Amino acid sequence: MKSSIFYEKFERHAHGEGLKANSTHYCPGCGHGLAHKYLAEAIDELQIQNRTVLVSPVGCSVFMYYYFDVGNTQAAHGRAPAVALGHKVANPESIVISYQGDGDLASIGLAEIIQAAQLGIPISVIFINNAIYGMTGGQLAPTTLMEQKTSTSPHGRNRIMGQPLRMAEMIAQIDGPMYVERVALFDNKQRNHAKKAIKKGIQLQVEGRGFSFVEVLAECPTHLKMTPQEAEIWVRDKMLPVFPLGVKKDEPREPWFKLNKPNFDPNKLKELVGGTSDKVARFSPGFPHHISPSDISLKLAGSGGDGAQTAAMLITRAGINEGFDATHIPSYGPESRGGTSYADVHVAETEVLSPASPNPNILIAFNAPSLAKFGPHVQNGGTIIYDSSIITAPPIFNHGTIIYGIPFTQIAMDLGKVMVKNIVALGALHAATDIFPKETFLTAIRQALKDKCAMIPINEEAFEWGIRAYNGEYEFPGESVL
Amino acid sequence: MKSRPKPYVFPEYCKGCGRCIDSCPKGCITMGKEVNPLTGLIPIELSLDQCSGCGLCISACPEPFGLRAQETEFEFELTDPKSFNGPRPKPLVKPFAIPGEVIPFAQTESLVTKGTYASAIGALLAGCRHFFGYPITPSTEGAELMAKLLPDLDGVFIQAVSEVATVNMMYGCSGAGLPCMTFTSSPGFSLMLEGISYSIGAELPGVFVNIMRGGPGLGNLGPEQADIKLVCRGLGHGNTHAIVLAPYTPQEMLDLTMLAFELTFKYRNPVIIVGDGYMGQMTGRVNLPKTMIKPGIPEWAVYGDESHRGNLICSIELNEADLERNNIHINNKYRQMTQNEQRADLYHCDDAEIILMACNTPARMAKGAVRELRKQGLKVGLFRPITLWPFPIDLLKPILSHTKQIITVEAGNGQLEDELRMALSHHNLECPSIDHVRRFGGILPQLKEIIEKVISVEEVLA
Numbered sequence: 001m002k003s004s005i006f007y008e009k010f011e012r013h014a015h016g017e018g019l020k021a022n023s024t025h026y027c028p029g030c031g032h033g034l035a036h037k038y039l040a041e042a043i044d045e046l047q048i049q050n051r052t053v054l055v056s057p058v059g060c061s062v063f064m065y066y067y068f069d070v071g072n073t074q075a076a077h078g079r080a081p082a083v084a085l086g087h088k089v090a091n092p093e094s095i096v097i098s099y100q101g102d103g104d105l106a107s108i109g110l111a112e113i114i115q116a117a118q119l120g121i122p123i124s125v126i127f128i129n130n131a132i133y134g135m136t137g138g139q140l141a142p143t144t145l146m147e148q149k150t151s152t153s154p155h156g157r158n159r160i161m162g163q164p165l166r167m168a169e170m171i172a173q174i175d176g177p178m179y180v181e182r183v184a185l186f187d188n189k190q191r192n193h194a195k196k197a198i199k200k201g202i203q204l205q206v207e208g209r210g211f212s213f214v215e216v217l218a219e220c221p222t223h224l225k226m227t228p229q230e231a232e233i234w235v236r237d238k239m240l241p242v243f244p245l246g247v248k249k250d251e252p253r254e255p256w257f258k259l260n261k262p263n264f265d266p267n268k269l270k271e272l273v274g275g276t277s278d279k280v281a282r283f284s285p286g287f288p289h290h291i292s293p294s295d296i297s298l299k300l301a302g303s304g305g306d307g308a309q310t311a312a313m314l315i316t317r318a319g320i321n322e323g324f325d326a327t328h329i330p331s332y333g334p335e336s337r338g339g340t341s342y343a344d345v346h347v348a349e350t351e352v353l354s355p356a357s358p359n360p361n362i363l364i365a366f367n368a369p370s371l372a373k374f375g376p377h378v379q380n381g382g383t384i385i386y387d388s389s390i391i392t393a394p395p396i397f398n399h400g401t402i403i404y405g406i407p408f409t410q411i412a413m414d415l416g417k418v419m420v421k422n423i424v425a426l427g428a429l430h431a432a433t434d435i436f437p438k439e440t441f442l443t444a445i446r447q448a449l450k451d452k453c454a455m456i457p458i459n460e461e462a463f464e465w466g467i468r469a470y471n472g473e474y475e476f477p478g479e480s481v482l
Numbered sequence: 483m484k485s486r487p488k489p490y491v492f493p494e495y496c497k498g499c500g501r502c503i504d505s506c507p508k509g510c511i512t513m514g515k516e517v518n519p520l521t522g523l524i525p526i527e528l529s530l531d532q533c534s535g536c537g538l539c540i541s542a543c544p545e546p547f548g549l550r551a552q553e554t555e556f557e558f559e560l561t562d563p564k565s566f567n568g569p570r571p572k573p574l575v576k577p578f579a580i581p582g583e584v585i586p587f588a589q590t591e592s593l594v595t596k597g598t599y600a601s602a603i604g605a606l607l608a609g610c611r612h613f614f615g616y617p618i619t620p621s622t623e624g625a626e627l628m629a630k631l632l633p634d635l636d637g638v639f640i641q642a643v644s645e646v647a648t649v650n651m652m653y654g655c656s657g658a659g660l661p662c663m664t665f666t667s668s669p670g671f672s673l674m675l676e677g678i679s680y681s682i683g684a685e686l687p688g689v690f691v692n693i694m695r696g697g698p699g700l701g702n703l704g705p706e707q708a709d710i711k712l713v714c715r716g717l718g719h720g721n722t723h724a725i726v727l728a729p730y731t732p733q734e735m736l737d738l739t740m741l742a743f744e745l746t747f748k749y750r751n752p753v754i755i756v757g758d759g760y761m762g763q764m765t766g767r768v769n770l771p772k773t774m775i776k777p778g779i780p781e782w783a784v785y786g787d788e789s790h791r792g793n794l795i796c797s798i799e800l801n802e803a804d805l806e807r808n809n810i811h812i813n814n815k816y817r818q819m820t821q822n823e824q825r826a827d828l829y830h831c832d833d834a835e836i837i838l839m840a841c842n843t844p845a846r847m848a849k850g851a852v853r854e855l856r857k858q859g860l861k862v863g864l865f866r867p868i869t870l871w872p873f874p875i876d877l878l879k880p881i882l883s884h885t886k887q888i889i890t891v892e893a894g895n896g897q898l899e900d901e902l903r904m905a906l907s908h909h910n911l912e913c914p915s916i917d918h919v920r921r922f923g924g925i926l927p928q929l930k931e932i933i934e935k936v937i938s939v940e941e942v943l944a
Contacts (some may be wrong), residue, residue: 004571006546012794014801018522019494023549024913028500028523035543040546049572050788053658056796065794067546069574071784073657074796076680079650082642086654086662087786089638090612094658094786114652115643188505189540195541221499228499260636262611264776266587272631274602275590276771313765326594327732328765353850354929355764355843425526 005040005049013066025063029228031218032061035128035198036068036189039097042199043070047096051089055080057109059101060134074199082117084123090258098127103133106142106165113171117213118174121166122257125213126198127167130220131239143167145242150223164242166442168215174303178210180248184217184240186232187463190475193245208255217243280447283437284322287349291433294349297357300425301342301374302366302387306424307422310448312343314426318436318444319347325418327355337471340370346437360432364425367391375401384429387421404432404470411465411474418463423427427466448458486535487551492648493518495547496525502549505542508532574792577626582609582778587771597735598624598665601691602631602718604739605663607770609777610689611637612662614651616644616670619703620759621693624665645670649677649688651900656686657795659783661743663689667759668697668709678752682812683797685782687746689739691755693762693890704924705759707842710897714871715755719870721809722814724752725823726870728841734916738868740771742845745823747780749815756870758893760843760926819872826874827866830856831881834863835943836936839902840891841867844927848891851932862936870898875905887939893926 014020026033043052052070056062058077065072071094075083084098098116105113105127116123132150133139139152142165147156172180179201179447183194194216201212217239219231226234245400263269288296300308312328319326329344344357363378365371365386371394378384378401386394388405397403406428412421442460449455468474493514503511503526514527535551543549569656587607602624605613613628629639642648648664655662666674671692694709696702712827713726725745727738735757742753779785784793799805815903827845830852831837840848845866855862865881865888867874890899899918919927919935 007501008570019567023495023497024543024545028497029501030544033546034501034542037541037544037546050791051786053784053786055654062798065796069791071786071791072794072796073654073784074684074794074798075653076650076676079646079653079677082647082650083654083657085640086612086614086651086656087658087784088654089640090655090658090660090662091786111643112647115647119640188542191505191541228501231503232501232504259638262637263635264583264585264609264774266585266774269606269635269774270588270590270770273606273770274593274595275588276592277588280591296799313594316765320592320594323938329760330595330762351849352766353846355760355846356926356928360930 005043005069007069007295010044010066013063024067026060027222029219029221029231030060030262031130031216031220031316032128034191034194035126035216035218036064038195038198039099039126041195042202045199046202048202048206051095053092053094053096055084055096055098057100057104058135059104061099061101061128062135064099078104079111079112080104080105081123081125082112085119085121088121088123089259092257095202097126098123098124100128101134102127102129102131102141102143106167116342117171117174117211118176120178120211122208122210124201124202124205125211127213127215128218129167129243130218131164132220132223134220134223145238166243168213168248171213176211177213177249178251178253179204181250181348182215182217182243182245182248183236184245185219186236190245190371208257213367217245233479243377256285263447280321281439281443282322283439283443287324288433288435291435292361296347296362296435297360298345298347298362298364299342299357299360299374300345300364301340301370304339304341306341306366307419308341308364308366311422312345314344314441314444314448315347317447318440321444322436322440324349325352327352329355342370342374348430362429362435364429365391366421366425371395384431385425385432389424401424404428406469407474411469412462415458415462415465417458420459423459423462424466424469427463428470429466431467431470438463486537486908487553488530488533488535489549490552490678491526491528491549492547493525494520495545496523497521497545498524498526499544500526501542501544502526503895505538507536507538511539526854539815540610546619546800552665552851563604575789577781577790579781583776584773585776590770593768593770594765595732596623596763597729597732598693599627600732600736601665601739601755602627603770604736605689605743606631606635607774608661608740608743610661610663610743611635612660612664613637613639613656613663613664613876614642614648614655614662615644615666616648618667618670620695620762621667621691623666623762624691645673646677649674649681652688653677653681653684656681656688657684657783658785659779659790660688661689661747661777663691665691665693665787667693667695669700670707671712675712675716675718678724679720679722680797681752682717682722682724683720683808684752684795686752686795687723687750688752689742689746690752691739692836693757693759695759702924705761705843705893705926706922706924707754707756707758707844707892707894708872708897710894710901713756714901719811723819723871723874724754725749725819726754726756728756728868728870729938730842730845730866732764732768732846734938736768743775749819750782751815756842758842758844758926759924764843773800823869824872824876825868825869826877828877828881829864829866831863831865833861833884834881835838835861835884836863836887836889836939837881837885838862838864838889838891838932839867839898840864841870841898844891844893847927848932849898849928850929851936854894854929854933855936860936860940867898870901873905875909878905879909879911885914885944888914888916889939890916891927891932892918892920893922895907895920895922
C-alpha cells in the first residue's frame with residue numbers, strides 16, 4: 001500500500017531514530033494497527049487529509065499522533081469525545097475522529113461518549129474493544145468477559161464485577177447517532193467489513209449527516225497471553241457470543257450540520273448587549289445628602305414574585321443614570337425561586353464600598369416576615385415603607401425610624417395588574433424620601449421596559465399612585481378583595 | 483487481465499505476528515525460521531510463485547510499513563522509505579498564523595449590569611464566540627447570557643454533561659486556536675482541575691471564571707474566597723500555574739475578562755478569574771471599551787485545515803529528558819508572567835504605616851475602612867492585588883519600608899495571606915507584622931470589624 005496518510009517517517013516515535021521511524025509501538029498481532037490502517041485508507045479515499053483532526057485517547061493508542069499525517073490532538077483519559085466536540089464546533093469544516101479503547105470509552109469516559117452520542121453532532125467515533133486494559137498492563141475492562149482472568153480479576157470476572165458492557169447497543173438506542181456498527185478483525189471477511197464501516201462512519205461526517213460509532217472487536221495477544229492466531233480465534237469464539245457483530249443502527253439522514261462563521265460586527269454586538277449612545281437625561285440636583293452623607297443603603301424584601309429585585313434594579317439604574325455609583329446584590333440561590341427574596345442596594349456619591357445592607361437607611365418590606373426580620377436593623381433615623389394591604393399589624397420598632405404603610409398590593413390590584421406593586425412602592429419611596437426626582441425613576445422604568453412599551457403607562461400610573469397614597473390621596477376601597 | 487502488484491516485506495518492519503499467513507488463500511506466506519538481529523523478532527517469509535496479488539495479506543498486516551504492494555522495481559534493502567513512497571500528494575505546509583483584528587467599538591452610555599453578565603460581555607468583546615459550561619450557582623447567569631446571545635452572533639454554546647466534559651470541550655476548541663471560556667463556581671472548578679493541568683501541559687489558552695462560594699464540600703452559595711490556594715497553588719497535578727485575576731467591581735469583571743483573553747493567548751496558558759459570590763451577583767455601572775477583537779487563528783492551532791495540518795496538541799512526553807525540557811520551557815513562561823504581569827491597585831499607600839490587603843468584594847469593605855480611618859488621621863492604606871498569581875510583590879516592595887503592619891482582609895482562612903507570606907519569603911523581604919480579619923462560610927468581613935481591627939492594632943503600635 002502506498003499510503004500518504006501515515007507519515008513517511010515517525011519523527012515523534014523516539015525522535016524517529018532507528019527502526020521506530022517506520023514501525024509502530026504496538027505488540028505483534030495487535031488489532032490497533034489494523035484499525036489504524038483502515039482509518040488511514042478511509043482518510044485517503046475520502047480526500048480529507050487536510051481537514052482531519054484526529055483525537056488520540058489514553059490507552060495503547062495514545063500515540064496515534066506518531067503515525068497519522070493529519071491535525072492531531074491528544075486528550076485526557078476518557079475525554080476524547082468532549083475534545084472532539086470542541087474541535088468540531090470550532091471548525092465545522094474539520095473532520096474530527098475520536099478514537100478510543102474500552103477502558104477509555106466504556107469506563108472512565110462513559111459520560112462524555114453518551115453526551116456526544118446524544119448531541120448527535122457529526123463526529124466519527126472508532127471504539128476498539130479488546131476486552132482488557134492494554135496500556136496499564138492487562139486489568140479488568142468493562143468489556144471483559146465473564147470468567148476472563150485479568151490482573152485485577154485474577155480468579156476470573158464474577159458477578160460482583162458486573163457483566164460486560166455492550167457499548168454499540170447502548171449507543172444505538174440513543175437518538176443522536178445515525179450509524180452504529182460492530183465489526184471485527186479476525187479474518188479477511190471481517191477485516192473487509194471493518195474497513196468499509198470505518199470509511200462509512202467518516203463519510204457520514206463529511207456529508208454533514210450525523211454521528212457515527214464503529215466498535216471494533218480487536219485482539220490483544222499480549223494480555224490475553226496468546227499467540228496472535230489464538231487471539232483471533234478467541235475473539236471469534238468467545239467475544240462474538242457476547243458482542244454480536246453487525247449494524248446496530250443505520251438511519252438515513254439528510255445533511256444538517258452547518259454553522260455560520262462567527263459574527264464580529266460591532267454594531268450587532270452593541271445592540272445585543274444593550275449598549276446605547278443616547279445620552280441619558282439627568283434630573284437630580286445633586287446627591288441626596290439628606291438621607292446619608294455619601295452612601296445610601298437600602299434593603300427591599302418580600303416573597304419571590306413581589307418584584308423586590310426589579311425595584312432594586314430600577315433604583316440602581318436610576319442612581320447610575322444620575323451619575324452616582326450604585327450597586328444591587330440580590331439574595332441568590334435556592335430561596336430566590338420562592339420563599340423570601342431580598343435585595344441590597346447602595347447609592348453612593350462617588351463609589352460604593354460596602355455593597356451589603358445589613359443596616360439600611362431605607363427598608364421596603366413587601367410582607368410581614370420581611371418587616372419583622374429587617375425592620376429592627378434599619379438605621380436610627382431611617383425610613384421603613386411597607387405594604388399595608390398585606391401587613392395589617394406592623395410591629396412597633398423602638399428606634400427613631402419613620403414608618404409608612406402604603407397599600408402596594410391593593411393599589412396594584414385596583415390598577416388591574418398586581419405585578420406593578422413594586423412600582424407603587426417606588427412611587428412611595430420617592431414621595432417619602434425624595435431620594436431621586438420623579439423623572440429619574442420614570443426614565444429608569446422606561447429604559448427597563450423599552451422592549452415592552454405597552455407596559456409603560458400602567459407602570460407610570462402605579463408610580464403616581466404610590467406618590468398619592470403617600471400624600472393620603474388614596475381611598476382604600478370599602479371591601480378588601482384580598 | 484491486468485497484473486496486480488505483489489507484496490513485499492522489509493524483515494525489519496515485520497513483527498512476525500503471522501496475521502498475513504492465514505489471510506493468504508494461496509499459502510504463499512510462512513513464518514520464518516530465523517530471528518532478525520535488528521528486531522529480535524522472527525519475520526514472515528514470502529514465496530510468491532502462486533501469488534495473485536489479491537492484497538489480502540496487506541490488509542491483514544497491522545504495520546504501516548509492513549507488507550506493502552510492490553508497485554515499482556527497487557532494491558530490497560533498508561533505505562529511506564521516501565525512495566519507494568515517491569512524492570507526497572499533499573505535502574506538509576509550514577503552519578502559519580491567520581492574524582486577528584482590533585475593531586473600533588462605538589462609544590456607548592454605561593450599562594447597568596451584574597458581574598457575571600459584565601464578564602460575559604467582556605468575553606464577547608474579546609472575540610469569544612464559543613462557550614462551554616455546566617450550571618452552578620452563583621455563576622450561572624454568565625452562562626445564561628452566553629446561551630442567549632451567542633446564537634445571534636453565530637457562536638456556539640454547549641451545556642456540557644459535567645465540568646469535566648466542559649474543560650475538555652474547551653481543550654478541543656482552544657486546541658483549534660479559538661478563544662473560549664466557561665463560568666463555574668468552586669465545586670465545579672474542582673472538577674476542572676485535571677483538564678486545566680492538561681491545558682497547561684499542552685500549552686492551550688482558555689478563560690475560566692470561578693465565582694467562589696462557601697465550602698468545603700457542597701458548602702453554601704454565599705461569597706467566599708477559599709479557592710485562592712487552589713487557583714494559585716493547586717491547578718491540578720504537575721508543575722502548573724496560571725495567571726489569576728481578581729476583579730472587585732462589575733467594571734473589572736468586564737475589563738479583566740478582556741485582559742484574560744489577551745493574556746491567555748499571549749502565554750498559551752489558561753487564565754483564571756476569581757471572584758467571590760458577590761462579584762458574580764452584584765449589579766453596577768459598567769462602561770464598554772472603545773475597541774473589540776476579531777480573533778485570528780494562531781500558528782500552533784490544530785484547526786483542521788491545510789495550513790495547520792502539521793500541528794499537535796499534546797501534553798504527553800514519554801521520554802524523561804523531553805519532559806524535563808518541556809517543564810523548563812513552561813517554567814520560563816511562568817518567569818515571564820511573574821516579571822511582566824504583576825498588577826495591583828494601591829490606595830493611600832504612599833505614607834501608610836498600616837496596609838490593609840484584600841481582593842474582590844472584601845477589598846471594597848477595606849477601602850471603605852481606609853476612607854473612614856484616614857478621616858480619623860490614621861495612616862492606613864489598601865494594597866489590592868489584581869493578580870493573585872503572580873503575586874504583585876514588586877509593587878508591594880517599595881511601600882514596605884514605611885509599613886509597620888499588614889492586615890489581610892479575607893472571606894476565607896488566610897489563603898491570600900499565605901500568598902503574601904510566600905512572596906515575602908521568596909524575595910527575602912523582612913516580614914512586617916501581619917494580622918488579619920477573616921470571615922467564613924459565605925460571610926464577608928464587614929467595614930466595622932475591619933475598622934475595629936485597625937484601631938486595636940494601631941493602639942499596640944502606638
